[in-house]
Amino acid sequence: MFHSFHYGPSFGELANANSKANSAENKARTAEFDVRRLVERIDSLALTCQAMWELLRKKTDLTDDELRQKMQEVDLRDGTADGRLKSVAVDCTECGRPVNSRRKACQYCGCEMQADQVFDK
Numbered sequence: 001m002f003h004s005f006h007y008g009p010s011f012g013e014l015a016n017a018n019s020k021a022n023s024a025e026n027k028a029r030t031a032e033f034d035v036r037r038l039v040e041r042i043d044s045l046a047l048t049c050q051a052m053w054e055l056l057r058k059k060t061d062l063t064d065d066e067l068r069q070k071m072q073e074v075d076l077r078d079g080t081a082d083g084r085l086k087s088v089a090v091d092c093t094e095c096g097r098p099v100n101s102r103r104k105a106c107q108y109c110g111c112e113m114q115a116d117q118v119f120d121k
């Protein structure tokens with residue numbers, strides 16, 4: 001009688017584990033690339049914001065304090081002071097139905113929404 005004992009993983013199991021490891025490595029590399037691209041984009045947006053603010057401050061009598069105050073006010077629009085601008089449901093001015101604040105137009109009546117959040121559409 002012939003018995004075959006396995007004291008370790010079979011060739012098939014090893015090949016499967018190797019394939020999973022390769023796939024995980026590729027996913028990690030893609031995620032790393034995406035994060036790097038996002039950081040570059042955020043840096044570029046921060047630079048644009050800073051430049052715009054410096055121009056605005058120079059050409060108007062607005063102050064840093066007023067900017068900070070406005071940032072707090074805008075931050076609180078979604079009900080939470082968390083430094084983020086989330087979309088909320090706002091009532092359509094025409095039909096009164098709730099519409100996502102990021103939409104450009106009401107999905108029910110087509111009425112154009114108030115463009116308060118110009119950077120977040």
Ligand SMILES: [Zn+2]
Nearest residue numbers: 092095106109
């Ligand atoms: Zn509407």
